Amino acid sequence: MSNGDEILDWSTGSEGIAYQRCDDCGHVWYLTRAFCATCGSLAVRQHQAAGLGRVATTTLVSRPPSEKWKEYAPYSLALIDADEGFRLMAHVERDARIGDRVRARYLSFEDTPIPVFMCTDP
């Protein structure tokens, strides 16, 4: 599953975005699993994403799900099309629009580094 170097991923508490690629069919995906859902191969490896991509869509959340999110609201969520060919959900800066080039930064929320994508040069 690993390339040897430690792969950083925000969902496990370290600043970074991990994704997976199938060594057999080349399929690339984001939601971690131990096999390739396209071809069934077990030859899958985790990789470190560069944290660069384009905004696929956004929403400004004004009604958060819980008290702890209320102090951050309103906040923008987005789907980001990462350069490596997978799509992920993340926070995004308020002014970001569909098609904007963005780069990941991290916001510490309840000890979890939440990815927040900021607009960057094309």
Added chain:
Amino acid sequence: MSWITGTGLTPFGKHPGRSTLDLMSSAAAAAIADAGLERRDIDGLLTGYSTTFPHLMLSTVFAEHFGLSPRYAHAIQLGGATGFAMVMLAHHLVEAHLADHVLVVAGENRLTGQTRDAAVQALAQVGHPRYEVPLGATIPAYYGLVATRYMHEFGVTEADFAELSVLMRGHASEHPDAQFREPITVADVLASKPVASPLKLLDCCPVSDGGAAFVVSRERINDIAVRIVGTGQAHTHQHISAAPSLTHFGAAASASTALDAAGSTLDDIGYLAIYDSFTITITILLEELGLAPRAGAAEIARTGGFSRGGAKPLNTHGGLLSYGHCGVGGAMAHLVEAHRQLTGRCGPRQVTDPRRALLHGDGGVLSSHVSLVIESAA
């Protein structure tokens, strides 16, 4: 062959002090009475789920509570598509002679049985527990993401979305049991409190208490029996992060399977019962199903095409957006209204000779799709 032989529906809104089982029981008793049957006639049972009453075995809990001894029973979980999925299964169960009369029932005190935050958090769990929910995502946010992209791709506006909310409220104003009956305008929708852009409060269905039930039978046992003539499903993803497209979902495939099975085309359809959890949901479904051109649903709504006197009357009870949404029972109300329309029992809301209805439900974030075609016997 299978027939919907009876339906039951409670008012939606606040039912303080009434439990999931209470609301299921009220709806079930009404459906069985509507069919002219007794409890002992029911030999199949399908139930949904309840967020306020999670249980490993809701069907047998309900059977014991209500007084049934079915020879086939279980619960089904498919989000908002659950109700129509249960009807599809009941159809096949009676055709396979596994039961003569299947009771399909759901109910939930989703509004008064928990806090508002608890409801929002419970529903957000259709998102990914590791990659979506921890970001502070909610169901309106998942649909807000879809809505922003849909506007970008097809030029739909927030005022367009609002037309569907106005339409549903107008329909609900004619139903005494709807949760919200006071007419609203496009300006009211646009000025309502922001929830998850572009969706505002009046683009979102309410949280409700309520229950709904039907009986599906193999024989045409009464003169309100409506035949199930086509069913279909399509499932393309669970999480919006993993959806193969943000603008094309499984609705068209699901509906075309159901229409083909029925030997029907959209031209034969005289009544529509389409899932409307948000204005974006019903806009996409109408347009993907081919009931409106892309970015065209609002214009049809505005000019009466989906009204009682229009070519394709839609959710004449007010839909999830205004009749209300109690969970699994929410979309089942669409079928109850369709059944009543096809049997000429809608009083002032009655549509002229609808004959055939197309029903479509969606669960998750446009993830799971179930379509039904039903036809009056006459």
